[in-house]
Amino acid sequence: xxxxxxxxxxxxxxxxxxxxxxxxxxxxxxxxxxxxxxxxxxxxxxxxxxxxxxxxxxxxxxxxxxxxxxxxxxxxxxxxxxxxxxxxxxxxxxxxxxxxxxxxxxxxxxxxxxxxxxxxxxxxxxxxxxxxxxxxxxxxxxxxxxxxxxxxxxxxxxxxxxxxxxxxxxxxxxxxxxxxxxxxxxxxxxxxxxxxxxxxxxxxxxxxxxxxxxxxxxxxxxxxxxxxxxxxxxxxxxxxxxxxxxxxxxxxxxxxxxxxxxxxxxxxxxxxxxxxxxxxxxxxxxxxxxxxxxxxxxxxxxxxxxxxxxxxxxxxxxxxxxxxxxxxxxxxxxxxxxxxxxxxxxxxxxxxxxxxxxxxxxxxxxxxxxxxxxxxxxxxxxxxxxxxxxxxxxxxxxxxxxxxxxxxxxxxxxxxxxxxxxxxxxxxxxxxxxxxxxxxxxxxxxxxxxxxxxxxxxxxxxxxxxxxxxxxxxxxxxxxxxxxxxxxxx
Amino acid sequence: xxxxxxxxxxxxxxxxxxxxxxxxxxxxxxxxxxxxxxxxxxxxxxxxxxxxxxxxxxxxxxxxxxxxxxxxxxxxxxxxxxxxxxxxxxxxxxxxxxxxxxxxxxxxxxxxxxxxxxxxxxxxxxxxxxxxxxxxxxxxxxxxxxxxxxxxxxxxxxxxxxxxxxxxxxxxxxxxxxxxxxxxxxxxxxxxxxxxxxxxxxxxxxxxxxxxxxxxxxxxxxxxxxxxxxxxxxxxxxxxxxxxxxxxxxxxxxxxxxxxxxxxxxxxxxxxxxxxxxxxxxxxxxxxxxxxxxxxxxxxxxxxxxxxxxxxxxxxxxxxxxxxxxxxxxxxxxxxxxxxxxxxxxxxxxxxxxxxxxxxxxxxxxxxxxxxxxxxxxxxxxxxxxxxxxxxxxxxxxxxxxxxxxxxxxxxxxxxxxxxxxxxxxxxxxxxxxxxxxxxxxxxxxxxxxxxxxxxxxxxxxxxxxxxxxxxxxxxxxxxxxxxxxxxxx
Numbered sequence: 003x004x005x006x007x008x009x010x011x012x013x014x015x016x017x018x019x020x021x022x023x024x025x026x027x028x029x030x031x032x033x034x035x036x037x038x039x040x041x042x043x044x045x046x047x048x049x050x051x052x053x054x055x056x057x058x059x060x061x062x063x064x065x066x067x068x069x070x071x072x073x074x075x076x077x078x079x080x081x082x083x084x085x086x087x088x089x090x091x092x093x094x095x096x097x098x099x100x101x102x103x104x105x106x107x108x109x110x111x112x113x114x115x116x117x118x119x120x121x122x123x124x125x126x127x128x129x130x131x132x133x134x135x136x137x138x139x140x141x142x143x144x145x146x147x148x149x150x151x152x153x154x155x156x157x158x159x160x161x162x163x164x165x166x167x168x169x170x171x172x173x174x175x176x177x178x179x180x181x182x183x184x185x186x187x188x189x190x191x192x193x194x195x196x197x198x199x200x201x202x203x204x205x206x207x208x209x210x211x212x213x214x215x216x217x218x219x220x221x222x223x224x225x226x227x228x229x230x231x232x233x234x235x236x237x238x239x240x241x242x243x244x245x246x247x248x249x250x251x252x253x254x255x256x257x258x259x260x261x262x263x264x265x266x267x268x269x270x271x272x273x274x275x276x277x278x279x280x281x282x283x284x285x286x287x288x289x290x291x292x293x294x295x296x297x298x299x300x301x302x303x304x305x306x307x308x309x310x311x312x313x314x315x316x317x318x319x320x321x322x323x324x325x326x327x328x329x330x331x332x333x334x335x336x337x338x339x340x341x342x343x344x345x346x347x348x349x350x351x352x353x354x355x356x357x358x359x360x361x362x363x364x365x366x367x368x369x370x371x372x373x374x375x376x377x378x379x380x381x382x383x384x385x386x387x388x389x390x391x392x393x394x395x396x397x398x399x400x401x402x403x404x405x406x407x408x409x410x411x412x413x414x415x416x417x418x419x420x421x422x423x424x425x426x427x428x429x430x431x432x433x434x435x436x437x438x439x440x441x442x443x444x445x446x447x448x449x450x451x452x453x454x455x456x457x458x459x460x461x462x463x464x465x466x467x468x469x470x471x472x473x474x475x476x477x478x479x480x481x482x483x484x485x486x487x488x489x490x491x492x
Numbered sequence: 493x494x495x496x497x498x499x500x501x502x503x504x505x506x507x508x509x510x511x512x513x514x515x516x517x518x519x520x521x522x523x524x525x526x527x528x529x530x531x532x533x534x535x536x537x538x539x540x541x542x543x544x545x546x547x548x549x550x551x552x553x554x555x556x557x558x559x560x561x562x563x564x565x566x567x568x569x570x571x572x573x574x575x576x577x578x579x580x581x582x583x584x585x586x587x588x589x590x591x592x593x594x595x596x597x598x599x600x601x602x603x604x605x606x607x608x609x610x611x612x613x614x615x616x617x618x619x620x621x622x623x624x625x626x627x628x629x630x631x632x633x634x635x636x637x638x639x640x641x642x643x644x645x646x647x648x649x650x651x652x653x654x655x656x657x658x659x660x661x662x663x664x665x666x667x668x669x670x671x672x673x674x675x676x677x678x679x680x681x682x683x684x685x686x687x688x689x690x691x692x693x694x695x696x697x698x699x700x701x702x703x704x705x706x707x708x709x710x711x712x713x714x715x716x717x718x719x720x721x722x723x724x725x726x727x728x729x730x731x732x733x734x735x736x737x738x739x740x741x742x743x744x745x746x747x748x749x750x751x752x753x754x755x756x757x758x759x760x761x762x763x764x765x766x767x768x769x770x771x772x773x774x775x776x777x778x779x780x781x782x783x784x785x786x787x788x789x790x791x792x793x794x795x796x797x798x799x800x801x802x803x804x805x806x807x808x809x810x811x812x813x814x815x816x817x818x819x820x821x822x823x824x825x826x827x828x829x830x831x832x833x834x835x836x837x838x839x840x841x842x843x844x845x846x847x848x849x850x851x852x853x854x855x856x857x858x859x860x861x862x863x864x865x866x867x868x869x870x871x872x873x874x875x876x877x878x879x880x881x882x883x884x885x886x887x888x889x890x891x892x893x894x895x896x897x898x899x900x901x902x903x904x905x906x907x908x909x910x911x912x913x914x915x916x917x918x919x920x921x922x923x924x925x926x927x928x929x930x931x932x933x934x935x936x937x938x939x940x941x942x943x944x945x946x947x948x949x950x951x952x953x954x955x956x957x958x959x960x961x962x963x964x965x966x967x968x969x970x971x972x973x974x975x976x977x978x979x980x981x982x
Contacts, residue, residue: 042573042628043572043619047569048567048569049567055564057567074545078531079538080536083533084599084606098607100598101598104592104594104595105595106593106595107593109589117588118618128608129533131621141532142538178570178571
């Protein structure tokens with residue numbers, strides 16, 4: 003039982019495997035990694051400490067990037083008057099459908115006991131819990147923007163939003179989720195467009211450089227745009243089942259919202275003009291995407307640069323007599339790692355070593371260090387990379403380990419990123435048009451099909467999309483607008 | 493107009509003054525400092541970037557302290573089933589009254605146009621937007637805690653909550669507000685009590701050492717306890733109008749919630765036992781308290797250690813020819829300050845210098861640096877402390893300023909803290925009983941009246957409290973439980 007490599011060969015830590023049942027594998031990975039669970043509130047999840055710590059790392063780093071770009075954080079109300087939602091014609095169609103509606107402001111004892119909404123406390127105008135904040139932030143912008151001198155106005159908030167969902171899955175589709183939402187107003191159309199490109203560039207760089215998370219980036223087709231936008235750019239990631247997950251979007255709202263809400267200003271020419279606005283976001287959904295992109299049949303693999311725990315140290319205690327000295331040795335290693343800026347944890351719990359080892363595997367901790375009597379006597383450690391498993395098992399002296407650990411974490415990151423890029427490329431297939439799309443999915447294959455954009459004009463496309471539940475994902479920048487990706491999606 | 497000292501003598505930046513109309517002065521300070529504003533959502537505020545930056549500093553620092561104490565952050569649902577709220581008898585009385593109630597999950601077009609809640613989408617059981625999360629977190633704890641090995645369980649979340657308010661004031665009383673809420677479960681009553689004392693100790697230290705915010709700390713009287721708690725410890729701060737503001741509380745919930753929700757565990761003796769739980773919080777309300785404790789008739793005074801901008805540099809441009817060199821000189825000073833870890837901003841906007849100066853005053857930036865041609869030629873700066881105004885005007889060389897700036901910021905902090913402590917002590921009056929309380933408030937005086945705790949048993953107390961709208965604030969630890977503070981409060 004002390005040889006993880008042997009055990010890894012014998013069975014997988016997660017049942018079922020990805021091959022056997024991908025959706026069920028996903029749920030089991032989330033559970034085994036202790037990242038989140040369903041709550042008694044329909045469609046709302048509890049993000050557990052380990053999942054939250056990952057989200058905190060993702061927010062802290064990216065928030066600093068947004069500030070470097072000149073974004074100011076602020077906070078706008080959770081509730082939105084229903085009349086606000088109705089201001090932008092497409093927006094209302096896109097969001098009014100499934101919203102949590104607040105109709106009363108008090109409970110009272112009901113006739114059958116229990117508590118019921120108090121009739122006397124019925125609101126004149128109901129509110130919805132924000133599904134997104136374009137309208138309420140736009141309303142503030144309309145007050146704050148008077149002159150071109152007030153522009154650009156670049157705002158962001160990290161908050162919770164709610165879109166009522168009937169079929170929910172942890173992180174991927176929940177009624178309440180957390181995100182950041184940026185909202186900017188500019189003098190010119192050019193600046194607004196540049197903003198959506200710049201922020202998508204930040205997303206791409208952050209996803210790749212910190213999350214080892216890869217995807218295709220490009221404009222969405224008209225039908226897939228954010229309701230009310232003149233252009234939406236998407237980051238489309240491929241999950242290990244070949245489905246697409248939209249992991250971030252930036253929207254050029256043109257003057258649609260500024261005209262309906264009244265964000266106008268006196269321009270440099272003295273004339274009144276409407277601002278050009280944008281909005282953009284990524285959410286806790288990306289956590290689900292990271293599980294489905296990085297995880298394997300033994301559970302989660304945390305990308306090292308945002309991992310809540312980068313290195314775990316397991317003291318392998320054989321006899322109680324030597325336990326104290328071994329713990330001291332492990333703690334000393336951990337202290338030195340901390341000084342080097344590594345997020346390290348010593349698992350000193352009173353549990354069997356194999357159980358601790360498997361927990362570390364399932365939680366996806368990038369580097370696992372095992373220290374027994376023999377290692378201590380040689381002032382050495384044995385370490386294993388989570389992404390490579392037994393093949394990476396290495397023994398070296400403690401000074402050597404301290405010198406190389408940040409390089410090892412980089413190697414894990416780079417390994418994940420290149421593996422994911424290869425998977426994406428290996429599962430993206432070129433086609434000439436609708437019939438190639440149909441043949442591909444009719445054969446039970448999964449992945450992205452890349453076809454010429456002219457395919458969008460083919461009337462036969464809709465039928466094939468309906469038949470196989472496909473959607474257009476984006477028109478990748480790398481294909482210079484000449485191709486469009488078609489896939490099943492989350 | 494270029495002499496701020498003279499102008500400060502001539503008039504105040506805020507109208508009315510504190511003396512003239514304290515509540516109105518408060519609203520004007522919030523507005524002039526550009527920290528927050530009312531929103532179109534009844535009772536909900538918009539926290540503007542400058543106010544939010546202060547809150548971010550307050551959360552970042554304190555969050556690290558909580559982590560040092562072993563707290564794990566997590567995230568629990570925004571919505572709470574009404575039946576949950578009803579689980580703890582006192583709790584339901586305390587919180588069910590004024591809640592935002594979610595009754596529908598969809599809108600549809602109404603008969604008269606517009607959008608109305610869809611009857612077909614009425615929820616079987618309504619939800620409330622969390623007024624606090626004891627019940628929903630307790631429900632999770634009941635699942636997570638099985639054995640004494642699972643304890644202590646120490647959780648926290650930074651989030652938004654909602655308690656419907658009819659009369660609202662920015663920061664002080666808003667329907668939606670932001671806070672952190674800690675929720676812990678322990679094996680023993682002793683540990684739970686120690687937790688409430690420890691965390692209150694953290695609050696006190698944080699408030700004093702970072703916010704220059706002082707107050708009295710001690711248990712609340714039974715009637716002022718959190719609904720469902722066996723003990724509540726409060727941090728009671730005195731505002732400049734002599735009213736009390738409860739700025740933080742820690743609650744020992746005993747086994748009330750664990751018994752009603754079912755947080756039980758197998759103890760060390762093998763027997764089943766109920767956990768002892770606690771909860772504690774401070775909120776954006778403290779921002780309002782800081783304004784009312786630190787501000788003066790020229791506006792906000794930001795406590796330096798959490799100030800979004802600690803030092804502002806104003807280039808005093810007399811002729812356009814020298815403007816470029818002067819800006820370079822100012823930017824160089826700012827770069828050197830940044831390297832020293834100072835939050836600095838150069839106000840390079842195309843505006844009149846006196847307007848910039850007054851804006852810096854009203855925003856309460858702790859140190860204002862003015863640099864004109866003369867200063868540049870002598871490689872010097874002139875700086876003014878916000879808390880002392882003209883009397884603190886000092887000219888020194890740039891190297892001298894760089895060497896002393898962190899000391900100056902400490903001086904501002906210490907100056908505010910000792911001034912606030914003195915104000916608190918000068919306005920706390922000892923009395924012997926109910927008649928002294930009555931005489932004090934009947935004479936139109938304001939402040940805290942400190943009387944022997946035996947006064948609480950005097951039946952005449954209720955009448956006096958009602959007459960003058962007084963409440964018991966806390967029984968300060970420093971008086972060893974022998975005294976109780978009576979005051980008007982926010």
